[in-house]
Amino acid sequence: MKSDIEIARAASMKPVTEIAAKLDIPGEALQQYGPYKAKVAAPFIGSLKDRKDGGLVLVTAVNPTPAGEGKTTTTVGLGDALNRIGKKAAICIREPSLGPCFGMKGGAAGGGMAQVVPMEDINLHFTGDFHAITSAHNLLAAMIDNHIYWGNALEIDQRRVVWRRVLDMNDRALRSIVSSLGGVANGFPSEAGFDITVASEVMAILCLATDLADLQKRLGDIIVAYRRDKSAVTCRDIKADGAMTVLLKEAMQPNLVQTLENNPAFIHGGPFANIAHGCNSVIATKTALKLADYVVTEAGFGADLGAEKFFDIKCRKAGLKPKAVVIVATIRALKYNGGVKKDALTEENVAALKKGCVNLGRHIKNVRQFGVTAVVAINHFTSDTDAEVATVQAYAEELGAEAIVCRHWADGSAGTEDLARRVVEIVDSGTAQFAPLYKDHLSLFEKIETVAKRIYRADEVMADQSVRDQLKAWEAAGFGDLPVCMAKTQYSFSTDPTLLGAPEHHSVAVREVRLSAGAGFVVAICGSIMTMPGLPRVPAAEGIGLGPDGEIEGLF
Structure with a gap:
């Protein structure tokens, strides 16, 4: 089979205006970035507030392993399959970070026959959202240092400045630095450091804000430092919130692109799933819910992190009520959880698979605690045997769930129709009784x-x-x-x-x-969390370049 980038490059894309028309978005509501990418304008989004919401479906997964699970690929495949069976559906996913693209993980636009396109644009600069977030974050850092330099009227304790700088790249050398060296003209030397842009609180804020007014309020509330009496100094105290909002004005508008099968996809925001909540933006999700009957979104990492934060942070704060959950699992990942080494995962091993299924079972039981029904998507690989597939299906059945084989990577929407029909049944049944895990008033x-x-x-x-x-x-x-x-x-x-x-x-x-x-x-x-990753021994960037025809090579 062709590589992801070869498949994406061969895609027959339609003008983004045609994709928007599928959701009844008029052309004048689009801010186009070429023929295939657009932002949906804020005034149009505001006009949708009284419309009824569609059904929200979360795609999550078992704990991630080196074998890979394929959440984004499944999200895209399911969205395509819902449209294939005649439903009006859209997908909502996060934007990829440049760091993993040039590091080890690769991009985040799906794979095989279940991708969002234009793939190279999405995985690289896209519409400039991450650059805007990086600029806004670092403007605040510069204004903090500038305030201290010009007399420090707020009496900031320089030892307690907690606002670091960010860069959308993996660079371990920047984790801990000393800044302002070189004499009096450069300020006061101090310890500092960089995080990757997706770990910025500005990123999390953009993904949770409901409009520009809410965005500026949240930016103003950021705590950037403390005084000697340990009282907090905020971004509003530094008077940076207005300028930051200006830098983020365009970035706040969700991005609309398409899948390989020309179905609508909103790709907006990209917070870490460790230090932040790991979901695409509230504004993109809410917009999609007003325009489509079914909206498929995903949350980062396994359900113990991504789904829990989706439910307890994003849904709680945005008033969202998911109707169904898809838990993505692979035979290979479950065998890995059962003790099989990475180099032996393609060999049939039913005993180890049974042992590893407990990871899937824990996630099924956890999702039920939120009052939402879960269905398992077995992301199929050619090495999967009939006995292994039957083992996972039998295990899920014992827990009162259903495990459905999905072949979207190889067959696109045609390989995920059964999952789509089951998701529609769950959503339309109206049985979801969603509630967060805990109440606000708890300590x-x-x-x-x-x-x-x-x-x-x-x-x-x-x-x-x-x-x-x-x-x-x-x-x-x-x-x-x-x-x-x-x-x-x-x-x-x-x-x-x-x-x-x-x-x-x-x-x-x-x-x-x-x-x-x-x-x-x-x-x-809990434990050691890396907010500025490093590059591996052989970074993916070594194999990326332009071919003789000027096209990108090696991105996947």
Whole structure:
């Protein structure tokens, strides 16, 4: 089969105006970036507020493994299949970061016959949203340093400046730096550092804001530093919120593109699924719900991180009520959870598969705690045997769920029709009784405990007194009603990435807590979380270049 980029390049794309017409978006409501990309204008989005919402479907997965699960590919395949069976459907996914594209993971536009296009544009600069977020974030950093340089009227304790800079690239050398060297004219030397752009609170804010006014308020609420008395200094105090909003004005508008099968796809925002909530923007999701009868979206990493944050942060704050959940699993990933080494995953091993299915089972049970029915999508690989497929289907049936084989990577929408029909049945049944896992009024530590015990199946949460005191101080300051954003390894239900399957009776140690006052959540950091990745020994960038005909080569 051809590579992803070869398939995407051979796609027969339609003008974005035709794609918009499928959702009844008029041409004058589009801000076009060439023939195949467009932003949907804010005034048009505002005119949709009284329309009825379509049915929201979340695509999540088992814990990610080196074998890969294919959430984005399944999201695209399902959206195409819903349209194939005559439904008016749209998909909503995150924008890819340049860091993984040139590092190891690759892009995030789907794969095989289930992709969004134009693939090269989407995986590279796209419509410039990430550049705008990077600029807005770094403008604030510059204004903080400038304020200190010109007399520090706000009495900022330079040792307690918490706002770092960002760059949309993997660069380990920038994790910890010393800035302002070179003499008096360059300011006061200090320790600093960079995160990758997708880890910026500005990214999380853009993805949770409902309009430009809400965006500016949230930006203003960002805590950037503390004084010697430990009182907070905000972005509003620095007077940067207005200029940042100006930089983000265009980026706030959701991007519309198409799938290989010419169906509408909104691609907007890209927050980390560890340090942030890992979902596409609220404004894109809400817009799609007003325009389509079925909207398929995804959340980052496995259901223990992405789905939980989708439910407890995004849905809670945006008033969204999902109607169905698709849990993506591969035979290879479940065998990996059953103890099979990566180089042996293509060999039939029913015994290991049965052992690894407990990971899938835990996710099915967890999703049910939110009052939503889950269906399993077996993302099919040619190495999967009939016995292995039957094993997963039988396991899901024992739990009262259904596991459906999906061949969208090879066959596009034709390979995902059965899943689409089952999703329609679940959505149209009206049986969903969605509710977040915990109530707003619980203490912050109780919220952390609830997630750790009910989702991760931990026996206890361990935290130093300083962490507990910090949570209480934030509650006293009026932040007690915020949800918690758990930052831990994506590879396990525990905080130990090597503990596969469905571990129980473990402990969750909260090393540090951070307040994302603008985004509106408290981050509980469990273990070591990398907010500026490094490049691998052989980065993907080494194989990327322009061919003799000027076309990009090696992006996939």
